Amino acid sequence: MSAALSLYRALSAVAEPLGRALLSRRAARGKEDPARIGERLGHAGAPRPDGKLVWLHGASVGEALSLLTLVEALRAARPDLNILMTTGTVTSAGLMAARLPKGAIHQYVPLDVAPAARRFLDHWHPDLAIWAESELWPFLVSETRARGIPMALVNARMSKGSARNWSRFAPGMARALLGAFDAVGAQDAEIAARLAGLGAKAEVTGTLKGGVAPPDLPGPRAALAEAAAGRPLWLAASTHPGEEALAAEAHVRAAAAIPGLLTLIAPRHPERGPEILEALRARGLRASRRGAEHALPGAGDAVHVLDTLGEMGAWLRLAPVAFIGGSLSETGGHNPHEPAAIGAAILHGPHVANFAPDYAALTAAGGAVEVRSSAALADAVIRLLGDAPARAALADAARSALPDGRGARAATMALLAPLLPPPSQEGAP
Numbered sequence: 001m002s003a004a005l006s007l008y009r010a011l012s013a014v015a016e017p018l019g020r021a022l023l024s025r026r027a028a029r030g031k032e033d034p035a036r037i038g039e040r041l042g043h044a045g046a047p048r049p050d051g052k053l054v055w056l057h058g059a060s061v062g063e064a065l066s067l068l069t070l071v072e073a074l075r076a077a078r079p080d081l082n083i084l085m086t087t088g089t090v091t092s093a094g095l096m097a098a099r100l101p102k103g104a105i106h107q108y109v110p111l112d113v114a115p116a117a118r119r120f121l122d123h124w125h126p127d128l129a130i131w132a133e134s135e136l137w138p139f140l141v142s143e144t145r146a147r148g149i150p151m152a153l154v155n156a157r158m159s160k161g162s163a164r165n166w167s168r169f170a171p172g173m174a175r176a177l178l179g180a181f182d183a184v185g186a187q188d189a190e191i192a193a194r195l196a197g198l199g200a201k202a203e204v205t206g207t208l209k210g211g212v213a214p215p216d217l218p219g220p221r222a223a224l225a226e227a228a229a230g231r232p233l234w235l236a237a238s239t240h241p242g243e244e245a246l247a248a249e250a251h252v253r254a255a256a257a258i259p260g261l262l263t264l265i266a267p268r269h270p271e272r273g274p275e276i277l278e279a280l281r282a283r284g285l286r287a288s289r290r291g292a293e294h295a296l297p298g299a300g301d302a303v304h305v306l307d308t309l310g311e312m313g314a315w316l317r318l319a320p321v322a323f324i325g326g327s328l329s330e331t332g333g334h335n336p337h338e339p340a341a342i343g344a345a346i347l348h349g350p351h352v353a354n355f356a357p358d359y360a361a362l363t364a365a366g367g368a369v370e371v372r373s374s375a376a377l378a379d380a381v382i383r384l385l386g387d388a389p390a391r392a393a394l395a396d397a398a399r400s401a402l403p404d405g406r407g408a409r410a411a412t413m414a415l416l417a418p419l420l421p422p423p424s425q426e427g428a429p
Contacts, residue, residue, distance in 0.1 A: 001142070001176055002170075002172030002173045002175065002176045003172065004170050004172055004173040005138055005142060005172070005173045005176045005177070008138045008139065008173070009114065009138070009139055009142060012112060012113045012114045012117075012138075012139045013113075013114040013115075015113040015114075016041070016111075016113045016114075016115045016116065019040075019041070019111040019113045019116065020041070022111075023037055023040055023041075023111070030090070030292075031089075031090065032090065033090055033093065033108070036093075036108055039107050039108040039110070040108050040109075040110060040111055040116070041110065041111065041115075041116045041119070042110040042111075042115065042116035042117060042118065042119030042120040042123075043119060044107065044119075044120070044123040044124065045107055046105050046107065048123060048124055048125070049082045049105075051080065051081075051082055051424055052080065052081050052082065052127045052421040052424060053081070053082040053083075053084055053124065053125075053126050053127055054074060054081050054082070054083055054084070054126065054127065054128045054130065054420070054421075055084045055085075055086065055124060055126035055128070055129045055130065056070065056071065056083070056084070056085050056086070056130045056131075056132070057085075057086045057087070057109055057129070057130070057131050057132065057135065058085075058086075058087055058092070058132040058133070058135070059087065059088050059089075059092075059132070059133070059135040060087060060088060060089045060091070060092045061089070061091055061092045061095055061214070061309075061310055062209070062335060063087075063132040063133050063135065063155075064085065064087050064092045064095060064096060064132075065095070065099075065209075065212050065214065065215075066132060066133075066155050066207075066208035066209045066212055067085065067130070067132050067154075067155075067208070068099055068100070068212075069208055069212065069405060069409050070130070070154065070208065070409065070412060070413070070416075071083055071085065071100065071101065071104060072101070073409055073413050074413075074416075075101060075104075077413065078420060078423070080423055080424055081420075081421075082103070082104075082105075083100075083101075083103070083104035083105065084104075084105045084106075084107065084124055084126065085100060085104060085105070085106050085107075086106070086107050086108065086109040087106070087108065087109065088108065088109050088135075089309070090309075091309040091310035092310075093106060093108065094310065095215060095310065098215070099215065107120075107124075109137075109140075110140070112137035112138065112139045112140050113139065114139055114143075117137075117139050117140045117143050118143065120140075121143060121144065121147060121149075125147075125149075126144075126149055127149070127150075127421040128149070128150050128151075128152070128416075128419050128420060128421060129144050129149050129150070129151045129152070130151075130152050130153075130154055130416070131151065131152070131153045131154070131181075132153075132154055132155050132208075133155050133156060133157045134156065134157045134158060134162070136153075136177050136178075138173065138177060141177050141180055142176065142177070142180060144180075145180035150182050150419040151180060151181045151182055151419075152181060152182060152183045152184070152185070152415065152416055152419055153178075153181045153183075153184045153185070153200070154184075154185045154205070154208065154412050154415070154416075155185065155187060155205075155207060155208040155209070155408075155412070156184050156185060156186045156187065156191060156192075156195060156200075156202065157186075157187055157191055157354075158186075158191050158194045158195050158198070159332060159353065159354055160194070160353060161332075163194040163195075163197065163198060166198055167197070167198065171198070174198040174199060175198060175199030176199075178195060178198050178199045178200035179199045179200065179201075181200065181201065182201070182419055183201060183203075183415050183416070183418075183419060184200040184201055184202040184203070185202075185203060185204075185205030185411065185412050185415045186202050186203065186204050186205065187204075187205075187206065187207040187357075188204060188206075188207075188357045189204050190356070190357075192204050203415070204411075205408055205411035205412045205415055206403060206405075206407055206408030206411055206412075207337070207358070207403065207405070207408055208405060208408050208409060208412060209335055209337040209338075209405065210337055210402055210403040210404050210405030210406075210408055211337070211341050211402075211403070211404035211405040211406075212337060212338070212341060212405060213313065213338060213341035213342050214312050214313030214316065214338050214342075215313045216313050216314055216317055217311055217313065217314040218314075220294070220311055220314050221314035221315075221317055221318050223296060224296060224297075224304075224314070224315075224318060225318055227296035227297050227298075228262055228297065229299070231260045231261065231262045232258050232260060232261050232262070232385050233261070233262040233263070233264060233318070233319055234254075234261075234263060234264065234319055234320070234321040234322070234323070234381050234385060235264045235265075235266065235315050235316065235318075235319035235321070235322045235323070235344075236263065236264065236265045236266070236322075236323045236325060237266050237312060237315065237316065237322050237323065237324055237325055237334075237339070238266065238267075238268040238312075238324060238325040238326055238334040239265055239266070239267050239268060239325035239326075240267075240268055240325055240326050240329040240331050241272070241329065242328070242329050243325050243326075243328050243329050244265055244267065244276045244279065244280070245279065245283075246328055246373075246374040246377065247263060247265055247303075247323070247374075247377070248263075248279075248280055248283060248285060248303065249374035249375075249378070250263075250374045250375075250377040250378040250381060251263040251285070251302060251303060251378075252285075252378075253374070253375060253378035253379075254378040254381045254382050254385075255302065257382045258381075258382060258385060258386070261302070261385075262297060262301070262302070262303075262304065263302065263303045263304075264303075264304050264306055264315060264318075264319060265303060265304070265305050265306065266305075266306040266307075266312060266315055267305070267306075267307060267325075268325060268326065268334070270307040270308055270309055271307075272307070273289045273290075273291060273305050273307025274289070274291075274307075276289070276305050276307070277289045277305050280303050280305070285302045285303055286298075286300050286301045286302050286303075287301060287302060287303040287304070287305065288301045288303075288304050288305070289304065289305035289306075289307050290304070290305065290306050290307055290308050291307055291308075294308070312338070313338075313342070316338060316339050316342045316344050317342055317344075319344060320344065320345060320384070320385065320388075320391055321344065321345045321347065321380075321381055321384045321385060321391065322339045322344040322345065322346060322347065323347040323348065323371070323377060324336055324339065324346060324347070324348045326351070326354070327348040327349030327350065327351050327352050328349035328350075328351065328371075328372075328377075329349075329351065330351050331351065331354075332351060332352065332353045332354035332355075333348060333349070333351060333352035333353065333354050333355050333359065334354070334355070335355060336348070336355060336358050336359060336362060336368065336398070336402065337358065337402055339398075340362075340367070340395075340398040340399055340401075340402050341399070343395040343399070344395065345369075345384050345390075345391040345394040345395055346362065346367065346368040346369070346394065346395075346398055347368065347369050347370075347371055347377065347380050347381075347384075348368055348369075348370060348371070349370070349371060349372065350370060350372055358402060361401045361402060362397075362398055362401050362402065364401070365397045365398070365400060365401035366393075366394070366397045367394060367395075367397035367398030367399075367400070367401040367402075368394070368398060369384075369394070
């Protein structure tokens with residue numbers, strides 16, 4: 001065990017009071033479920049079922065959705081296995097309540113402090129732990145490994161910047177954490193190489209997000225559609241600071257060519273909603289925001305800010321054209337699989353390193369349009385909103401360019417097969 005990981009574990013042993021205070025503050029802001037705070041401290045909210053149990057963990061909605069495809073495959077291949085899914089957000093908990101198959105259990109992941117993690121593992125004692133993407137809580141990972149529980153990291157991601165920071169500041173901890181996994185399935189070859197360079201036993205299995213659409217919310221979608229009253233609209237999704245201003249500039253230019261245009265902005269971090277609204281109004285635009293009251297745009301609003309969590313599936317289904325944010329800022333871009341699966345015409349900026357192979361495939365197939373300025377964004381919105389066949393062609397090309405996820409699911413199941421607990425012997429004592 002590295003010195004940095006040993007120090008982390010020592011600090012985590014005395015950090016529970018700080019964790020309790022953090023949970024209280026988060027609950028006051030609506031970021032924790034007060035009725036289930038105990039789960040975040042490792043107190044189980046359900047009994048452990050008899051028999052073999054596989055624990056899957058995804059940080060939030062996107063990771064949980066990709067893991068649902070594995071849950072389905074595991075239940076089909078091994079109906080004897082019990083399934084425990086953990087996530088860390090209120091939105092993902094609601095999604096799992098609606099989407100997990102009958103008999104599967106959802107719990108909040110415990111805080112990464114020693115008492116909470118140990119309570120969690122003492123109660124559930126899983127036979128296999130499956131982690132998704134890049135959520136590596138040091139104490140929970142190392143404690144699971146110390147108990148001899150097989151572990152796999154699936155749909156693994158590691159950006160170039162994250163790999164550089166691990167190598168520079170905590171190479172020993174990275175080797176200890178990634179080396180704790182018996183198997184690692186990476187989304188692509190570049191990610192596999194980065195993970196291997198940090199000590200992982202990594203192989204390429206592809207992305208589990210292929211073909212996975214976020215859930216629809218017919219009620220909110222219908223309400224917004226009624227409020228828009230047939231107005232042409234487009235969506236700037238998962239935006240970051242600076243991109244809302246570019247979307248506003250694009251709106252002004254596009255609205256001059258498209259009477260009645262409504263621009264929807266869904267920031268990546270909804271808590272920024274009030275400041276985005278203030279900035280839009282400061283530049284003279286009539287704007288509103290959904291917020292906690294679930295307000296709808298007025299007839300004279302130019303821009304409506306969708307500052308809520310877990311509703312992106314509704315907005316992507318409503319908007320025929322979607323700009324995917326984090327790509328005009330230098331964030332690295334966001335997941336194009338969701339809009340592609342739904343059939344939105346995809347626009348994006350040049351900064352897409354987080355999903356570079358996917359955007360390269362989209363570009364090669366003519367399945368997305370790259371824009372580098374607010375003027376280019378406006379021009380693309382004008383062209384696509386006025387040309388339904390062009391939108392359809394773009395959406396069809398996107399669906400054909402990106403993998404549908406079946407190959408990745410098969411490869412990931414093959415990766416997991418040696419780690420699955422053996423079937424229970426009927427009649428064994």
